[in-house]
Amino acid sequence: MPGNNTTLAAIFQQMADVTELLGGNRFRVNAFQRAARSLQELGEDVAGIDPGRLSKLDGIGSGTADRIREYLDHGRIDEHEKLIKEVPAGVIKLLDIPGLGPKSVATLWQQGGVTDTATLKKKLDTGELEKLPRMGKKTLENIKKNLAFAETAHQRIRIGEAMPLANWFVHQLRGLEPVEAVHYAGSLRRGRETVGDLDLLAIADPKQGETISNAFVKLEVVEEVILKGATKTSVRARTGAGRHIQVDLRVIEPEAAGAALLYFTGSKDHNVRLRERAIARKLKLSEYGLYKEDSETRVAGKTEEAVYKALDLAYIPPELREARDEIARAEKDTLPELVELQEIQAELHAHTTASDGHWSIRELAAAAADRGFHTVAITDHSKGQVQANGLNAERLEKHIEDVRAVAKEMKGKINVLAGSEVDILIDGKLDYPDSLLRELDIVVASPHASLAQEPAKATKRLLKAIENRYVTILGHATGRIVNRRAGLHPDMKKLVEAAAQRGIAMEINANHYRLDLRDTHARLALEHGVKLSINTDAHGPADLDQLIYGVLTARRAGAKREDVINTFAKPQLMKWINATRP
DNA sequence: GCCGTTTTCGGCCCGACTGTTTTCAGTCG
Numbered sequence: 001m002p003g004n005n006t007t008l009a010a011i012f013q014q015m016a017d018v019t020e021l022l023g024g025n026r027f028r029v030n031a032f033q034r035a036a037r038s039l040q041e042l043g044e045d046v047a048g049i050d051p052g053r054l055s056k057l058d059g060i061g062s063g064t065a066d067r068i069r070e071y072l073d074h075g076r077i078d079e080h081e082k083l084i085k086e087v088p089a090g091v092i093k094l095l096d097i098p099g100l101g102p103k104s105v106a107t108l109w110q111q112g113g114v115t116d117t118a119t120l121k122k123k124l125d126t127g128e129l130e131k132l133p134r135m136g137k138k139t140l141e142n143i144k145k146n147l148a149f150a151e152t153a154h155q156r157i158r159i160g161e162a163m164p165l166a167n168w169f170v171h172q173l174r175g176l177e178p179v180e181a182v183h184y185a186g187s188l189r190r191g192r193e194t195v196g197d198l199d200l201l202a203i204a205d206p207k208q209g210e211t212i213s214n215a216f217v218k219l220e221v222v223e224e225v226i227l228k229g230a231t232k233t234s235v236r237a238r239t240g241a242g243r244h245i246q247v248d249l250r251v252i253e254p255e256a257a258g259a260a261l262l263y264f265t266g267s268k269d270h271n272v273r274l275r276e277r278a279i280a281r282k283l284k285l286s287e288y289g290l291y292k293e294d295s296e297t298r299v300a301g302k303t304e305e306a307v308y309k310a311l312d313l314a315y316i317p318p319e320l321r322e323a324r325d326e327i328a329r330a331e332k333d334t335l336p337e338l339v340e341l342q343e344i345q346a347e348l349h350a351h352t353t354a355s356d357g358h359w360s361i362r363e364l365a366a367a368a369a370d371r372g373f374h375t376v377a378i379t380d381h382s383k384g385q386v387q388a389n390g391l392n393a394e395r396l397e398k399h400i401e402d403v404r405a406v407a408k409e410m411k412g413k414i415n416v417l418a419g420s421e422v423d424i425l426i427d428g429k430l431d432y433p434d435s436l437l438r439e440l441d442i443v444v445a446s447p448h449a450s451l452a453q454e455p456a457k458a459t460k461r462l463l464k465a466i467e468n469r470y471v472t473i474l475g476h477a478t479g480r481i482v483n484r485r486a487g488l489h490p491d492m493k494k495l496v497e498a499a500a501q502r503g504i505a506m507e508i509n510a511n512h513y514r515l516d517l518r519d520t521h522a523r524l525a526l527e528h529g530v531k532l533s534i535n536t537d538a539h540g541p542a543d544l545d546q547l548i549y550g551v552l553t554a555r556r557a558g559a560k561r562e563d564v565i566n567t568f569a570k571p572q573l574m575k576w577i578n579a580t581r582p
Numbered sequence: 583g584c585c586g587t588t589t590t591c592g593g594c595c596c597g598a599c600t601g602t603t604t605t606c607a608g609t610c611g
């Protein structure tokens with residue numbers, strides 16, 4: 001069940017769509033869209049924000065704040081109800097078809113009598129739409145093709161699926177003769193949990209654009225060429241998982257590499273703010289560089305750092321470029337120094353063959369040591385996780401002995417902790433008694449079942465788990481699976497306040513299906529002084545590689561090294577863990 | 583509708599590519 005934020009975001013997005021279709025003021029449309037994004041990005045429930053603070057949020061003015069209050073009080077917004085009556089729902093859906101924007105959809109609807117995809121399909125076959133303005137044969141052909149594409153699962157791709165594909169493209173293009181460097185940009189570079197497309201940049205002499213583009217469209221995963229120009233090419237490609245994703249390639253001269261990387265990394269809103277800032281300084285920013293107003297003189301462009309500097313800003317890492325507060329902070333040079341992948345020195349949530357993992361305790365410990373980690377916690381499932389071969393009390397006692405034996409054997413190589421991923425039962429009780437939890441070095445408590453519980457119950461359940469005095473880390477708090485399961489919707493503000501009070505950490509589960517806490521929740525945790533723990537929840541050899549996705553999520557939340565317990569040196573980490581227990 | 587080093591009005595980002603057009607509107611990122 002979606003929360004207030006998600007519902008309100010959808011409402012404002014609809015108001016934007018309808019206003020645009022009806023030819024309303026485009027800046028008003030823009031404002032509705034911004035309000036929708038702000039609400040979607042909010043880490044806490046909007047209902048808990050008092051009216052004074054509400055209109056101070058980015059993109060939310062007094063008008064939007066009033067509408068939000070109206071929704072919270074009455075469950076609906078009058079203006080929204082009136083607006084959506086003016087356009088059939090099927091017409092709004094047409095906007096999802098690539099290549100169809102508000103102008104074309106309005107024409108199809110008002111002059112062509114198209115009310116949904118079904119009538120669109122029918123009328124495409126009869127040819128009657130050709131009479132409409134700007135609807136030639138080719139345009140109609142394209143609509144037909146894109147309609148078919150839109151109907152076959154157009155979902156954003158998980159970062160764990162997109163990143164390997166992007167790296168593969170980068171590797172392929174790097175091998176081309178005229179190419180100096182290749183980068184991926186876009187939301188992938190910003191570390192978002194899902195991406196809509198891949199943006200690639202080839203740094204090369206633009207005269208070589210054609211050569212590069214020809215090689216690009218011939219790559220084996222490319223299934224269809226969407227457009228192909230002198231410096232810009234778009235294709236549809238197959239992902240490893242058999243889905244399709246659009247991949248855009250731009251060829252950029254070396255002198256503009258930084259400006260282009262900045263531009264294609266986005267976010268769009270971040271770029272808009274930078275351009276406005278440029279204008280205020282009598283400059284002009286585009287993907288080709290930062291120029292003096294009305295002249296060809298390029299002030300900066302070779303590197304991103306140079307462009308930011310010329311705009312009197314500190315360098316802003318990609319993960320923070322979401323048009324929140326990063327530009328104001330860059331101006332004052334108070335941006336956080338974000339945690340880095342190489343700073344992670346401990347894995348605190350991993351499974352062995354004792355439950356549902358593929359490694360023995362020794363293999364897991366050795367793999368962690370190979371990565372340069374100083375500590376690994378063995379945290380197999382508890383008894384309630386029957387399908388995962390969870391350990392009952394008796395087996396856990398034996399397992400603890402086994403772990404201690406390996407710990408002794410590997411002393412000096414790696415610090416092996418005896419732990420558990422104990423299930424948080426439906427009522428918030430833990431799956432082991434305190435007397436057993438006390439014997440462990442570390443306890444990760446996570447919800448696994450009843451993940452569609454109503455928010456109030458979920459909040460109570462998780463609060464109870466946090467309050468257990470043996471819990472060290474709250475594992476994947478919501479239990480969501482990206483693109484597949486919404487998971488719990490607890491009152492996150494209450495949870496982080498309780499975690500802060502208890503002094504325990506909250507996990508960012510780095511598995512790309514989970515990424516739980518998500519970025520906005522992790523940000524909220526940090527704002528309340530809660531430490532994060534980034535763990536891979538490894539079940540097998542390849543899983544430790546997913547750490548990067550957790551780190552990117554933490555960086556999006558603004559996490560510094562000292563905010564993440566996995567970066568602590570061994571003595572500091574042990575001291576921290578022990579301080580959480582009686 | 584939002585916003586403020588041009589602050590309560592008057593602005594609101596920039597360029598590539600396509601298709602339908604004879605100079606540009608629409609879409610996308």
